[in-house]
Amino acid sequence: xxxxxxxxxxxxxxxxxxxxxxxxxxxxxxxxxxxxxxxxxxxxxxxxxxxxxxxxxxxxxxxxxxxxxxxxxxxxxxxxxxxxxxxxxxxxxxxxxxxxxxxxxxxxxxxxxxxxxxxxxxxxxxxxxxxxxxxxxxxxxxxxxxxxxxxxxxxxxxxxxxxxxxxxxxxxxxxxxxxxxxxxxxxxxxxxxxxxxxxxxxxxxxxxxxxxxxxxxxxxxxxxxxxxxxxxx
Amino acid sequence: xxxxxxxxxxxxxxxxxxxxxxxxxxxxxxxxxxxxxxxxxxxxxxxxxxxxxxxxxxxxxxxxxxxxxxxxxxxxxxxxxxxxxxxxxxxxxxxxxxxxxxxxxxxxxxxxxxxxxxxxxxxxxxxxxxxxxxxxxxxxxxxxxxxxxxxxxxxxxxxxxxxxxxxxxxxxxxxxxxxxxxxxxxxxxxxxxxxxxxxxxxxxxxxxxxxxxxxxxxxxxxxxxxxxxxxxxxxxxxxxxxxxxxxxxxxxxxxx
Numbered sequence: 001x002x003x004x005x006x007x008x009x010x011x012x013x014x015x016x017x018x019x020x021x022x023x024x025x026x027x028x029x030x031x032x033x034x035x036x037x038x039x040x041x042x043x044x045x046x047x048x049x050x051x052x053x054x055x056x057x058x059x060x061x062x063x064x065x066x067x068x069x070x071x072x073x074x075x076x077x078x079x080x081x082x083x084x085x086x087x088x089x090x091x092x093x094x095x096x097x098x099x100x101x102x103x104x105x106x107x108x109x110x111x112x113x114x115x116x117x118x119x120x121x122x123x124x125x126x127x128x129x130x131x132x133x134x135x136x137x138x139x140x141x142x143x144x145x146x147x148x149x150x151x152x153x154x155x156x157x158x159x160x161x162x163x164x165x166x167x168x169x170x171x172x173x174x175x176x177x178x179x180x181x182x183x184x185x186x187x188x189x190x191x192x193x194x195x196x197x198x199x200x201x202x203x204x205x206x207x208x209x210x211x212x213x214x215x216x217x218x219x220x221x222x223x224x225x226x227x228x229x230x231x232x233x
Numbered sequence: 234x235x236x237x238x239x240x241x242x243x244x245x246x247x248x249x250x251x252x253x254x255x256x257x258x259x260x261x262x263x264x265x266x267x268x269x270x271x272x273x274x275x276x277x278x279x280x281x282x283x284x285x286x287x288x289x290x291x292x293x294x295x296x297x298x299x300x301x302x303x304x305x306x307x308x309x310x311x312x313x314x315x316x317x318x319x320x321x322x323x324x325x326x327x328x329x330x331x332x333x334x335x336x337x338x339x340x341x342x343x344x345x346x347x348x349x350x351x352x353x354x355x356x357x358x359x360x361x362x363x364x365x366x367x368x369x370x371x372x373x374x375x376x377x378x379x380x381x382x383x384x385x386x387x388x389x390x391x392x393x394x395x396x397x398x399x400x401x402x403x404x405x406x407x408x409x410x411x412x413x414x415x416x417x418x419x420x421x422x423x424x425x426x427x428x429x430x431x432x433x434x435x436x437x438x439x440x441x442x443x444x445x446x447x448x449x450x451x452x453x454x455x456x457x458x459x460x461x462x463x464x465x466x467x468x469x470x471x472x473x474x475x476x477x478x479x480x481x482x483x484x485x486x487x488x489x
Contacts, residue, residue: 018477019484060466062473081452081466082261102426102448103419116430 005170005201006035006058011067011077011225013053027053031067031225033203037169040192040202042216045223051205054222055172058203059094060084071170089117093168097175099147099155107133107150107158108143114166125165132161135187153179164191171195173204177211189215237262237403237435238283239303243292245275245282251459252278256292258454258464262402265429265436267450267467269443269482275459276439277407282307283437284324284405285314296321296403319349323396327408329388333380333395339366340376342395350399365394369424386417390424397428404436410445422448443486447471455479 011031017023028050035041043051056062058069060076069076072091074083088094093114101110108129115125133143136157142150147158156179163171173192177185185208192215196202206212212219236259245252253275260266268276281287283294285306295303296317306314318324326332333342343362344352352358363373369390371383380388389409396404409425410418426449429436438450446453446467453470455463455478463476474480 015473016475018480056472061468063465063469063475081469082264084466085451100447102423104416105423 003036004034005037005072006033006203007068007070008033008054008058009068009070011054011057011069012065013050013057013062014065026227028057028222028225029227031222033220035170035201035203037199037201038196039218040196040204040216042212042219043203043205044219044221045226049221049223049226051222052174054225055094055174055203055205059088059092059172089114091169093163093166093171095160095163095171095173095176097156097159097178099159099162101147103148104146106144107138107147110147110158111161111165114162118166120166128165129161132165133158135191136161137184137187153181153184156180157184160188160191164195167195167198168200170201171203173202173206175205175207177206177208185211234261235297236260237264237297239293239295240283241293241295243279243282243289243294245278245287245289251275252287253282253456253459256461258461260403260435260437262435263429263433264452265434265438265450266452266454267446268437268439268454268456269441269446270456271441271482274456276456278459279456280405280407280437280439284322285318286324319346320399321402323399323401323404325389325392325396325404325406325409327411329380329385329392332392333388335380338377338379339371339383339391342380342391343398346395346398361398365398366391368428369394370420386413386421389413389417389421393421393424393428397432397434400432402435404434406436406438406440408440408442409438410442411440418445425449443471443483455482 008031011028013028015025015027031054043054045051053062057064058076064077067077071087074087076084108126111129111132112125115128116122138154138157147155160176176188180188189211238260240256240258243256244254256279268279270276278287282289289307293305294307296306298304340359340362343365344358347358347361363376366373366376371387371390380391383391410421413421422445428434440446450467453465453467454461455470457478463470463479470479471483474483
């Protein structure tokens with residue numbers, strides 16, 4: 001078994017804006033990063049340094065210009081869509097800052113969905129969903145309602161419950177503790193520590209420094225990979 | 234895993250005009266592919282070539298038959314193709330009236346498909362029809378009503394039940410949520426997603442609605458002037474579009 005779960009080599013990214021004079025904006029160059037099983041790495045750097053861009057590239061959401069991103073043996077840069085989908089289903093979880101779901105679907109089903117997708121039996125999936133929603137203090141009377149009508153903080157907690165439902169071996173966390181109160185923040189940090197303990201490799205963005213210090217093993221300043229920003233920090 | 238459908242060099246011309254040209258892709262079991270583009274981009278022409286409603290000038294549409302052999306559906310005989318479209322394929326039309334028999338009861342619309350594949354026992358057919366109406370959220374009390382007495386959203390759900398009752402492996406959908414108001418759309422999307430997962434369906438969905446493909450499709454194909462200009466994972470194409478036309482399409486969506 002490889003010890004490195006995520007291995008990024010010489011990764012680069014540009015955005016070409018065809019409808020704005022074909023401006024080419026280089027946003028990342030020569031990025032390298034390895035994340036071992038059970039390790040949590042924080043991405044740091046000023047706003048615009050490319051933290052979210054790097055996370056989105058690892059998830060296959062942004063297309064890399066060059067280099068490789070190997071997650072559990074699959075190079076996301078070269079992989080076919082169906083290979084990336086299989087990777088996302090089974091290996092690579094992503095807790096984004098925004099909840100994006102089909103309107104009208106009850107919260108309980110939203111949280112259970114990643115488990116159903118990997119073939120967990122329906123009742124077991126719902127049981128896990130109920131457990132997570134309870135831990136994250138989403139009142140039971142809301143479980144049958146669609147989260148699209150929830151407050152921002154509630155939506156974020158539903159998103160976290162969904163992200164932690166399946167025991168992904170690798171996880172990407174984008175500001176998982178932003179806009180949470182102290183109690184819920186502690187719960188989320190507990191979930192992250194649990195995931196690390198079972199061997200998950202985690203890459204996260206945390207503006208919450210205390211949270212970062214508590215759960216992250218090291219920090220990578222992504223501005224060293226940003227063309228034009230080198231040495232700026 | 235082998236593809237369910239292999240599309241190779243499909244071109245269709247209307248006289249001198251290009252309908253679609255040199256389209257290639259593979260679709261694997263359980264995959265949902267969206268085809269987007271503006272009106273006249275060739276997406277419906279392509280869908281109709283794939284489903285056997287139009288004959289392309291060049292190319293092959295290879296479909297994996299139940300015995301595992303890949304057969305070109307463009308060159309197979311009309312009876313063979315019709316058999317496929319009643320069994321392994323389903324086609325959901327934008328306008329439910331194109332896919333339903335409007336003067337036959339809801340139960341009859343569903344039951345007719347079962348009879349086409351050999352079902353003969355009236356009680357069983359009716360029970361199965363009622364079960365499917367339930368799955369698409371049409372109450373049993375409406376089983377003897379005609380589609381003309383249904384709302385647009387109900388007609389669309391009935392069309393889906395009629396199409397899926399025979400357990401197809403590949404579903405073609407042409408603007409399945411077009412013309413429905415947004416609350417009805419959401420309900421239909423949820424229904425389709427559940428059916429795709431439970432039945433392990435593969436589907437090709439043509440639409441101009443980017444929000445619909447984001448929620449339903451795993452992969453996306455963007456067409457312009459009869460050509461495929463970009464393909465990829467749905468969220469990647471929508472969030473990091475590479476082609477000038479896709480960038481324009483994505484940036485033109487009005488935010489609510």
